[in-house]
Amino acid sequence: MKKIDWVFSLILIIMGLTCLFFAANAFGHESFLSFGRIFFQVCMWVTCPVILLVILYLWFHYKNKNE
């Protein structure tokens, strides 16, 4: 994958996330503080299942390796 592909894809992802955060934040609470709060909440919601999946993957990986 070329650098320009990564840059283009990341720009699209950042634009998409900004639109989503703004939409989640803007309904009557337009401030940077609430924007940050929403951003933090979303990050936590995404991070928790990712951490859980990583733990499960590592568990299965080492279990299979030992067998």
Add this chain to the structure above:
Amino acid sequence: MSINRIGLKLGAAVIVLMIVILVSSGFAVNRLFTNFYDAQMRDNTQGIADHFTTMAESGDPSVQTMIRNFAEFSDVKVFWLNADGQILTLSGAKLTNPSFVRVRDTQRLLSGHPVEFMSSDASGNRFYVVGKPIKAGSSTRSALYIVSSMKKIDNSLLRLRNLLMLSGLGAFLLALGMILIMSKLLSRPLLQMQKMTEKMANGNWDARLRVGSRDEIGMLGHSINDLAASLQRYRDTRRAFFSNISHELRTPVTYLQGYAKVLADGLVESDKEEKQYISIIYQESVRLEHLINDLFDLSKMEEGQIKLTLEWLDLKEIIKTAVRKVKLKAEKKRLSLQMDLHDRVPDIRGDRRRMEQVLLNLLENAIRYTEKGSVLVRLVRHEEATVLSVSDTGIGISKEELPYIFERFYRVEKSRARKYGGTGLGLSIVKKYVEMQGGTVQVDSEPGTGTTFTLIFPQEKKLGKDRINP
């Protein structure tokens, strides 16, 4: 940025799916909020209208002031419909009929039935209108119109729709970015495989893929690498085969040409020398014939063209026949040719002619590479198998060379002079024939001590009973 076809198809499919999900969920959310606000507005306006009607029906002289204050407080407009069907303000001033007033609603109200509907003015502002008759006893003397503006609700809904569209756009862009990365990551190994197979098609079979994943694409990569390795091995074997065959054919032909020319030019000095040359020509022609026959058999076997005539074989009988055929050769070299054939060895299923050829090849090899000592043929029954072995006390084979002795044209004897003769195809033919008849070949050897070739045939049950030869 190059858009490859897999990325395009994958992206188009996901984008279409995203659009369908976003549009349908957007409509659902919009409908949900609209219904919620409309229901809330209807309940509020109905409640206010009920209050105002009750107040108006009480006949209190201060009721108009109370209703006016209450209306201002509740942000609604109230209109009075008198018995003549004229619309008045609460203070009693006449009004030209507002746009929402319809004749059929007026008639309905004055006949004692409530009405409710949604209306909008020329500027597009929406109103929710509730009409309630004011009753005096059993008759209706007038009615009230309560008009609630829906401007705030419409503004909220407009804002909600904008936010829905914004979040839809965000989800779309996010999906687009993820699709671009995923399609590139998925299609990259496929493109590498396509380039690799293109190289293979152009004859470059040394190239290999670097496979990192264990998924289906990884398995495909391993298969392509295996295919390339097989093709490479095939090419190398074929090259070696042609190189060997040209050498093996050239050697006897060179002898034939050389000695024939000597004879033709009359360069021989004695009858004895002439006889010797003729004998060499004869031996070389026999060797050439053997080589051609072996090659023919081997090529037919590899093409799967050899059809075996399977029957129940008494190996003892075949061994005796083969030993009888090579006995003269063994005696010429003063070798002891022995047989150790056990009783009660069951028949095996095989092709008589091929089995005899296998034995002849093994015996001729044993005699060829043994200068003194003996050659022993043993036949025993071992558990569920019939075991035939040919042992000699010859030069033996080193451990390093053992894995290769069944390859075509492989010779333990590296000298080009071919001191021991042979075509280099005998053991290759033995292995193929034995495997075609369901058996396996093993070899044990010690340089300087001797070699033992062991053929193992698993026992097959005959229909009804297992015939044992006494």
